Amino acid sequence: MSSVVIAFALLVLTTLLSVCFAVRGRKIDMREWAIGGRRGFGTVLLWFLSAGEIFTTFAFLGASGWAYQYGAPGFYIFANVTLGYTLGYWLLPRIWEISKRHDIYTQGDFFQLRFESTWLSGLITAIGILALIPYAQLQLTGISLIIQIVLRGAVSKPLAVTFAGAIVLAFIFTAGLRGTALASIVKDFFMVGVLIAVACTLASLMGLRNILEVFSRVSAAHPLYSRLPGLQPARHFTSLWFMSVILMTNVGFWMWPHQFQTTCAATSKDAIRKNAIFQPLYALAYFFVFLLGFAALLAIPNLKDSNTALLNLIAHAYPAWFLGIVGGTGLLIGVIPCSALLLTLGTVFAKNIYRKLIAPAASDQAVLRAGRVAAVIGAVASVWLTLRSNSTIVAILLVAYSAISQIGPGFILALTWRRVTGWGVLFGSLVGLLGIMLPAMTRWEDSISFSMDHGFVALLLNFAVTVLVSLATTQPSERAIQVGVAS
Amino acid sequence: MAIPRKHWCLLAIPYIWDVLLIPYANRVTLRPLGIPFLLIWMMAGIILTSVCIAAVFSIDKKLERQPKSDAGPIRR
Numbered sequence: 001m002s003s004v005v006i007a008f009a010l011l012v013l014t015t016l017l018s019v020c021f022a023v024r025g026r027k028i029d030m031r032e033w034a035i036g037g038r039r040g041f042g043t044v045l046l047w048f049l050s051a052g053e054i055f056t057t058f059a060f061l062g063a064s065g066w067a068y069q070y071g072a073p074g075f076y077i078f079a080n081v082t083l084g085y086t087l088g089y090w091l092l093p094r095i096w097e098i099s100k101r102h103d104i105y106t107q108g109d110f111f112q113l114r115f116e117s118t119w120l121s122g123l124i125t126a127i128g129i130l131a132l133i134p135y136a137q138l139q140l141t142g143i144s145l146i147i148q149i150v151l152r153g154a155v156s157k158p159l160a161v162t163f164a165g166a167i168v169l170a171f172i173f174t175a176g177l178r179g180t181a182l183a184s185i186v187k188d189f190f191m192v193g194v195l196i197a198v199a200c201t202l203a204s205l206m207g208l209r210n211i212l213e214v215f216s217r218v219s220a221a222h223p224l225y226s227r228l229p230g231l232q233p234a235r236h237f238t239s240l241w242f243m244s245v246i247l248m249t250n251v252g253f254w255m256w257p258h259q260f261q262t263t264c265a266a267t268s269k270d271a272i273r274k275n276a277i278f279q280p281l282y283a284l285a286y287f288f289v290f291l292l293g294f295a296a297l298l299a300i301p302n303l304k305d306s307n308t309a310l311l312n313l314i315a316h317a318y319p320a321w322f323l324g325i326v327g328g329t330g331l332l333i334g335v336i337p338c339s340a341l342l343l344t345l346g347t348v349f350a351k352n353i354y355r356k357l358i359a360p361a362a363s364d365q366a367v368l369r370a371g372r373v374a375a376v377i378g379a380v381a382s383v384w385l386t387l388r389s390n391s392t393i394v395a396i397l398l399v400a401y402s403a404i405s406q407i408g409p410g411f412i413l414a415l416t417w418r419r420v421t422g423w424g425v426l427f428g429s430l431v432g433l434l435g436i437m438l439p440a441m442t443r444w445e446d447s448i449s450f451s452m453d454h455g456f457v458a459l460l461l462n463f464a465v466t467v468l469v470s471l472a473t474t475q476p477s478e479r480a481i482q483v484g485v486a487s
Numbered sequence: 488m489a490i491p492r493k494h495w496c497l498l499a500i501p502y503i504w505d506v507l508l509i510p511y512a513n514r515v516t517l518r519p520l521g522i523p524f525l526l527i528w529m530m531a532g533i534i535l536t537s538v539c540i541a542a543v544f545s546i547d548k549k550l551e552r553q554p555k556s557d558a559g560p561i562r563r
Contacts, residue, residue, distance in 0.1 A: 071523075072513075078529035079505040082536045086501045089540055215521035226523030228513045239510040246506055270548075277541045280533050287530060 003324030007150050010328030014186045054282045055191045057142035057334045059289055061307055062393030067293025069306035071225030073237035079246040081283040084253035085276040091254055092263050092272045094415055099264040102483060107260045108352040114414050114484045115422035115476055118356060124407055125352040128257035131403035132345045136382035138396045139338035140164045143331060149311045150327040158387055165383040172339045172375060180340050187332040194329050205317045218294045236451040244452035248459055252405030257348045307393050346375030402455025406432035409463040414484040423473040428466030432458045494546045501536040
C-alpha cells in the first residue's frame with residue numbers, strides 16, 4: 001500500500017503546484033527563469049533538464065521492453081536522434097529563414113504559400129493530427145501499465161486505460177500548457193534521480209560483480225540477442241528492416257506539428273546549428289536503458305508483456321516504496337507529454353483546420369472550444385486504440401512515425417525541387433496514407449518489401465507518386481516556388 | 488548565399504555509418520567488454536555524428552566570415 005501512496009502523492013502534488021502557478025498567471029515559466037536568471041547555474045540546469053527530457057515513456061518502458069523481447073533490433077533507436085540532427089542541420093535553418101522571410105509559423109501556412117492551396121495545407125495538417133493519436137496511445141499504454149503494476153494487478157486493463165485517459169484529460173483542463181512546463185521540470189528531476197539510484201545499486205542487488213556483467217550473462221543464456229534479427233527471428237527484424245526503420249523515422253523526425261513552430265522560435269540559425277552538434281550525445285543514455293532491459297531478461301525471463309519489463313525488474317529487485325517512486329515518475333512521464341500532445345492536437349486543429357477551412361468567421365471563443373473538443377476526441381480515440389492493442393510501445397511509435405513521415409516527401413521536395421506541384425504532394429501523401437492504413441495495402445507491401453517495414457515501403461510509394469504526378473501537372477507560380485527553393 | 492558547400496558531404500558520413508554499413512557491422516561477432524558489437528557501433532555513430540556536424544559548422548562559420556571577392560557588403 002505504501003508504494004501506491006507515494007506514487008499518487010507525487011502526481012497529485014505536482015499537479016497542484018503546477019495548477020497554482022498557472023492560475024497565478026505567471027508569464028515566465030520556470031525554465032526561462034532558471035536559464036535567464038543565473039548564467040553559470042543555468043547551464044548546469046539546462047544540461048540536467050535536457051538529460052531528463054531524453055527519458056520519455058518510449059525510452060523508459062518502450063526501449064527497455066524491446067531490449068527484453070528482441071535484443072539487437074532495439075539498437076535502431078540510437079540512429080533516431082543522430083540522423084535526425086544531421087538532417088536538421090540542413091532542414092531547420094531553412095525553415096527558420098522561410099518563416100522569417102514570409103512571416104509564417106506553421107507547417108500548414110508553409111504548404112499554403114508554397115503550393116497556393118488551402119486544401120493541401122489542410123490535408124497536411126490533418127496527417128500531422130492523425131499521427132499524434134498513436135503517439136498519445138503510446139503514453140496511455142505506459143500510464144495504464146503503471147497503474148496496473150503499482151496496484152499489483154488489482155485493476156483490470158480496461159479500467160486502468162480508462163482511468164489513464166481520465167487523468168490525462170483532468171490534467172489538460174486544470175493545468176494547461178503552462179502547468180505542463182513546470183510539471184515537466186519536476187518529472188525530470190525525479191527521472192534523473194531514479195536512474196542514478198538504479199545505476200548505483202542494481203549490480204549488487206542482482207548479485208553481479210559489476211553492471212557490465214549483465215551482458216556476458218545474457219549472452220550465455222540468450223546468444224541470439226546481440227545481433228540482428230535478435231531474439232525472435234520469426235519477426236524478420238533483419239539488417240534491411242533496421243535500415244528501413246532508421247530512414248523512415250529520419251524522414252518523419254521533424255514533421256511533427258509543433259516542431260515547425262518550435263524551430264521558428266529559435267533565436268538564430270547559429271543557435272539551431274550549434275544545438276545540432278550536442279543533442280545527439282544525449283542519446284548515449286539509451287545504453288543504460290538497454291542495459292536495464294537486459295537485466296530484466298536475466299532476472300525475470302518469462303514475462304508475457306515486454307512493456308512491463310523495466311517495472312517488473314524494479315518490483316523484483318527493489319523495496320515497494322521505491323517501486324512507488326518509479327511508478328509515480330513513470331506516471332508523470334506519461335501524463336505530461338500526453339497532455340501536451342493532445343493540447344497541441346487541439347490547437348493545431350482549431351487554428352489550421354477549424355478556423356481556416358470550416359468556419360473562417362468564427363469567434364475566438366468558438367475556435368477555442370473547437371480546440372478543446374478536438375483534444376477530447378483525440379483522447380477518446382487514443383483510449384480506444386489502447387484498449388484494442390497488445391502492441392509493444394516501440395511498435396506503436398513506429399506506427400506513429402509511419403504516419404508522420406508521409407509529410408516528409410512533400411516537405412523536402414518543396415524545399416529542393418522546383419518542379420514539385422500541389423497535386424503531386426496531394427496524391428503522394430494520400431497514397432502514403434492508404435499504404436499504412438488499408439490492410440490490403442499493408443499486406444501487399446509486406447509481400448514485396450524483403451522484410452523492410454511497410455511504413456517505409458509506403459513512404460517510397462509516396463515519393464514516387466509525388467514525383468510522377470508533379471511531372472504530369474503544371475508547376476506553381478514562380479513566386480510560390482521561391483517560397484521554398486530560394487537560397 | 489553563394490558559399491561553396493562541398494564540405495557538407497561530411498554530413499553523409501552518419502548515414503553511411505548508421506544505414507549503409509549496418510549489414511557489415513551486424514556480422515561482427517566480437518564483444519568488447521561483453522557488449523554486443525552492434526551496440527558499440529551505434530554509440531560510436533553518435534559520437535562520430537557530433538564530430539561531423541561540429542566540423543561542418545566550424546567550416547561554415549569560417550566561410551561566412553570571409554569577405555567576398557566581388558566587393559559587396561559582408562553577408563552573415
